[in-house]
Amino acid sequence: MSAESITLEELDATERFLLAIADDEFVTGQRFAEWVTVGPTMEEDNVLSSLAQDEMGHARLWYELIDHGRDLDTVGYNRRPSERRNSILLETEHTDFGDTIVINFLYDTAETLVLEAVAETADDAVGSRATKVLEEERYHLEHATQWLERLVSTDEGRRRVTASFERLLPRSADLFAFDAAVGTAPSTAGILSRPTDELRAAWRETVEETISSLPLEVSADALEAAVSEPVTNGRAGEHTDALTALLDSIHAEGLPADHPASGYHA
Amino acid sequence: MKLEERIAAGQLIESGDELTDEYRELLCGIIQFTANSEFMGAFAESEWIPRAPSYQRKLALIAKNQDEIGHAQMQYQLAEDLGRDREQMLTSLLAGENGFGNAFHYPADEWIDIGLLAWMLDGAAMQLQHSLMKTSYGPYARIMKRVCREEEFHIRHGEHIVREYATGSREKQERLQAGVDRWWSRAVMFFGLSDSRSEKSERMDELGIKPKTNDELRQQYFDTYVPKLRNYGIDIPDENLYYDEETEQWEYTPPDWEEFNRIVTEGGPETQARLDRRRTAFEETAWVRDALEAYDGTTANRFANNITA
Numbered sequence: 001m002s003a004e005s006i007t008l009e010e011l012d013a014t015e016r017f018l019l020a021i022a023d024d025e026f027v028t029g030q031r032f033a034e035w036v037t038v039g040p041t042m043e044e045d046n047v048l049s050s051l052a053q054d055e056m057g058h059a060r061l062w063y064e065l066i067d068h069g070r071d072l073d074t075v076g077y078n079r080r081p082s083e084r085r086n087s088i089l090l091e092t093e094h095t096d097f098g099d100t101i102v103i104n105f106l107y108d109t110a111e112t113l114v115l116e117a118v119a120e121t122a123d124d125a126v127g128s129r130a131t132k133v134l135e136e137e138r139y140h141l142e143h144a145t146q147w148l149e150r151l152v153s154t155d156e157g158r159r160r161v162t163a164s165f166e167r168l169l170p171r172s173a174d175l176f177a178f179d180a181a182v183g184t185a186p187s188t189a190g191i192l193s194r195p196t197d198e199l200r201a202a203w204r205e206t207v208e209e210t211i212s213s214l215p216l217e218v219s220a221d222a223l224e225a226a227v228s229e230p231v232t233n234g235r236a237g238e239h240t241d242a243l244t245a246l247l248d249s250i251h252a253e254g255l256p257a258d259h260p261a262s263g264y265h266a
Numbered sequence: 267m268k269l270e271e272r273i274a275a276g277q278l279i280e281s282g283d284e285l286t287d288e289y290r291e292l293l294c295g296i297i298q299f300t301a302n303s304e305f306m307g308a309f310a311e312s313e314w315i316p317r318a319p320s321y322q323r324k325l326a327l328i329a330k331n332q333d334e335i336g337h338a339q340m341q342y343q344l345a346e347d348l349g350r351d352r353e354q355m356l357t358s359l360l361a362g363e364n365g366f367g368n369a370f371h372y373p374a375d376e377w378i379d380i381g382l383l384a385w386m387l388d389g390a391a392m393q394l395q396h397s398l399m400k401t402s403y404g405p406y407a408r409i410m411k412r413v414c415r416e417e418e419f420h421i422r423h424g425e426h427i428v429r430e431y432a433t434g435s436r437e438k439q440e441r442l443q444a445g446v447d448r449w450w451s452r453a454v455m456f457f458g459l460s461d462s463r464s465e466k467s468e469r470m471d472e473l474g475i476k477p478k479t480n481d482e483l484r485q486q487y488f489d490t491y492v493p494k495l496r497n498y499g500i501d502i503p504d505e506n507l508y509y510d511e512e513t514e515q516w517e518y519t520p521p522d523w524e525e526f527n528r529i530v531t532e533g534g535p536e537t538q539a540r541l542d543r544r545r546t547a548f549e550e551t552a553w554v555r556d557a558l559e560a561y562d563g564t565t566a567n568r569f570a571n572n573i574t575a
Contacts, residue, residue: 030316033324036331037305037312038544040551041558042339049332056325072321097554153560156553252317255377256437259319 022062023086029055073260301341308334371534384424402474
């Protein structure tokens with residue numbers, strides 16, 4: 001609560017990169033958890049609870065590596081929007097279940113590529129975590145692709161999923177914009193085995209393939225925006241109001257003063 | 267042997283056995299009640315997932331809610347096997363036609379309410395669930411074994427929060443006491459009216475569906491919770507509560523049964539808002555179930571998709 005927040009200056013390049021990865025996971029977990037008990041089916045409630053726990057568990061794995069002696073609440077829970085390095089895609093409010101699945105798909109596709117590139121270069125502590133996380137992400141990605149196939153089975157489903165891609169692809173532009181967070185290219189800093197351009201290109205290929213395999217008409221503009229320079233780069237601490245609202249919702253009014261979350265001030 | 271003779275002889279009834287209409291009706295009634303309570307309980311508590319006061323508490327609360335949803339799902343499935351329709355059951359729950367635990371008709375405005383729901387109210391429900399491990403319907407008894415195993419963790423999670431408050435700042439201690447003042451009579455009421463031996467409860471007993479009476483369960487609850495509450499320095503808000511050594515029974519002020527009846531029939535302060543929110547969620551996700559149905563090409567069960575993660 002009163003503990004000093006972590007500052008970027010005290011983190012080295014790898015740690016700054018991991019902070020961005022961890023923030024991605026944390027914010028995603030928070031969004032998935034909003035579905036618990038209000039999902040489309042009870043079976044899906046159960047799955048979304050698992051995904052939320054996985055993501056928040058992954059975030060914890062990374063936060064613990066870079067906490068410099070701070071506790072988990074200081075590092076994971078109580079940092080302000082400007083201190084966060086997650087992609088703006090992940091802070092976006094889910095307006096319907098279609099958004100959830102499209103974010104699940106776009107993000108987990110990106111994360112898999114990134115972590116594979118981490119696992120190839122990293123030392124033991126980082127590499128073994130990346131491998132562990134990758135094992136679970138495989139199921140997350142499968143969850144997204146299975147649902148995409150199902151959701152487009154009706155006119156309404158196709159309309160909604162198309163709208164989600166149109167809305168969310170432009171917000172994906174910072175998924176690989178790690179240079180801003182790290183201060184240099186993560187591949188030259190020895191964090192990633194491949195340059196981020198290559199990862200982005202691979203991501204684009206998978207995304208385009210998946211979209212074209214489905215009865216969807218997603219505009220070329222939206223796809224182009226997803227691989228252009230980000231207008232708002234979460235990796236540089238630039239965020240949308242959605243993140244402020246999300247962090248405010250974590251830090252509710254009315255808690256007694258000595259809970260870890262009580263000391264947060266936006 | 268006839269059904270009632272088999273039950274009297276201590277045999278378990280299994281799925282596929284021939285049931286009487288009465289047995290099926292009474293059994294489905296209690297299954298729906300326990301399933302609804304799990305579901306509405308999770309729905310009440312999940313309001314606190316976004317704002318759980320620490321990282322670890324948030325993870326624990328998500329895990330707990332996941333368990334409760336799983337319990338509800340298993341029990342609805344059981345009622346489906348007995349011939350009920352899941353969508354129908356949910357629709358009538360959301361229409362306010364079906365009962366669920368009285369506690370979930372009240373708001374949980376403070377974090378300590380979440381602790382007390384998990385410790386005191388899940389603890390009350392556990393007395394019932396534990397007794398149902400001996401119900402005459404085998405599949406239900408086996409589900410209850412699993413449910414009780416997981417509920418142990420929920421109660422521990424709740425007690426952990428209570429202990430944190432009991433040993434914390436003066437503000438926390440005061441909020442804990444105020445919380446127990448709010449929830450105590452609701453916990454006492456959870457077990458239902460004193461055994462007035464309605465015809466229905468007598469039949470539930472004879473058919474071995476509900477092996478323990480309301481009063482037996484309530485006495486058991488006092489046995490466990492009175493010493494625990496006192497141990498945490500909490501005053502129990504009933505000055506007439508004492509253990510009568512002679513009768514070996516707890517004496518207590520009868521709770522406000524009029525309030526109880528009103529709550530379980532007409533709903534409480536939070537009932538309508540919660541049911542409305544859940545109904546909205548149900549309607550907003552209808553398109554997903556429609557898509558599932560179109561994909562599977564079947565109307566058999568719009569709820570049991572087989573997607574896993």
